[in-house]
Amino acid sequence: ANRLVCDAADRAMQVHGGIGYSRHKPFEHIYRHHRRYRITEGAEEIQMRRVAQIMFGFGSRD
Numbered sequence: 271a272n273r274l275v276c277d278a279a280d281r282a283m284q285v286h287g288g289i290g291y292s293r294h295k296p297f298e299h300i301y302r303h304h305r306r307y308r309i310t311e312g313a314e315e316i317q318m319r320r321v322a323q324i325m326f327g328f329g330s331r332d
């Protein structure tokens with residue numbers, strides 16, 4: 271979800287040009303805020319493996 275938010279904010283910043291990078295629009299805040307969570311929560315591949323393990327039992331050691 272964070273990746274999608276960052277992609278949408280990045281696109282919005284590009285559409286709005288230079289003003290999209292300023293603090294006059296919410297896009298830069300959204301991008302910074304969610305980019306931080308992408309880093310602190312770990313790699314996306316690891317997150318997807320955890321979800322697959324929980325949902326489908328992949329990688330379980332039972």
